[in-house]
Amino acid sequence: MGRNFLVIDPEEDIEILKGLASPVRVKILKLLHSDGAMNGNDIAERLGLPQSTVSTNIQMLEATGLIRTETQKARKGSQKVCHSLFDEVLVTFKDSLAPSPADSIEVAMPLGLYTSFEVSAPCGLCSTDGIIGLLDVPDTFLDPDRMKAALIWFTRGHVEYQFPNNAKLSQSRIEAVEFAMELSSEVPGTSADWPSDITLSVNGTEIGTWMSPGDFGDKRGVYTPDWWKLKGSQYGKLKSWRVTAEGTFVDGVKISTVSLKDLELGRHHSIRLRIEVKDNAKHPGGINIFGRGFGNYDQDIVMRLQTAR
Numbered sequence: 001m002g003r004n005f006l007v008i009d010p011e012e013d014i015e016i017l018k019g020l021a022s023p024v025r026v027k028i029l030k031l032l033h034s035d036g037a038m039n040g041n042d043i044a045e046r047l048g049l050p051q052s053t054v055s056t057n058i059q060m061l062e063a064t065g066l067i068r069t070e071t072q073k074a075r076k077g078s079q080k081v082c083h084s085l086f087d088e089v090l091v092t093f094k095d096s097l098a099p100s101p102a103d104s105i106e107v108a109m110p111l112g113l114y115t116s117f118e119v120s121a122p123c124g125l126c127s128t129d130g131i132i133g134l135l136d137v138p139d140t141f142l143d144p145d146r147m148k149a150a151l152i153w154f155t156r157g158h159v160e161y162q163f164p165n166n167a168k169l170s171q172s173r174i175e176a177v178e179f180a181m182e183l184s185s186e187v188p189g190t191s192a193d194w195p196s197d198i199t200l201s202v203n204g205t206e207i208g209t210w211m212s213p214g215d216f217g218d219k220r221g222v223y224t225p226d227w228w229k230l231k232g233s234q235y236g237k238l239k240s241w242r243v244t245a246e247g248t249f250v251d252g253v254k255i256s257t258v259s260l261k262d263l264e265l266g267r268h269h270s271i272r273l274r275i276e277v278k279d280n281a282k283h284p285g286g287i288n289i290f291g292r293g294f295g296n297y298d299q300d301i302v303m304r305l306q307t308a309r
């Protein structure tokens with residue numbers, strides 16, 4: 001498993017910045033990262049701080065999704081064990097991650113136009129008008145009305161899309177390929193602290209994994225229709241996987257050495273994109289994929305080919 005990282009946009013993630021704006025909380029994060037999971041009493045002892053101070057700051061870190069906690073049995077009662085979630089935290093303005101002006105080809109793929117799938121329940125699809133088929137029945141992903149899907153969710157498995165390789169048709173050389181989509185974890189109800197490893201593959205080659213911090217339902221998504229219950233997943237994070245000659249990047253952060261050369265796009269008339277939560281994922285927390293008419297970004301899955309003649 002690669003390094004887990006968190007990219008913070010100061011315009012969207014102000015609460016996470018507040019969570020980092022404390023020397024005590026930074027010390028707690030560094031301790032958990034270097035020494036592994038531990039309970040509040042151990043943290044207080046290691047840092048030489050009052051247990052009450054540590055407890056307050058742990059609550060803040062948990063609320064902002066910077067750590068994960070779990071309750072375990074102790075000799076007397078129970079204890080809350082804290083886990084580090086991220087190896088790196090990067091603060092950046094996402095607008096600055098856009099590629100420099102160049103020839104590009106863009107294709108928007110509706111969520112329901114997947115060419116293959118294998119999913120496990122809980123799972124489902126819905127359009128902007130209502131639920132499609134039956135909830136938690138994987139075979140519903142075969143329903144012809146899937147073409148109208150604006151939100152897809154499942155616990156394990158994958159959906160795969162086949163994009164046209166228009167660069168090959170125009171005899172242009174591909175300098176970068178990018179996939180952008182709105183994603184979150186999936187849990188019954190919602191939970192901002194529900195990590196999930198979401199992996200992308202292109203033409204059968206795994207390009208990298210991003211860990212979604214949670215399933216967001218604190219407020220209605222900007223484009224989420226009114227009929228969708230507030231207890232359900234409301235929005236996700238807009239993520240961009242970009243593969244160049246130098247490697248693969250998510251929101252500008254290099255996550256793997258897989259490069260364009262490894263994908264051999266020039267040999268294929270189509271570009272197959274697989275979005276997956278693996279059975280053996282470190283954080284198998286399911287997935288929501290938001291399309292046009294749902295979430296905070298009114299877009300489908302977008303592929304951009306940066307080209308040169």
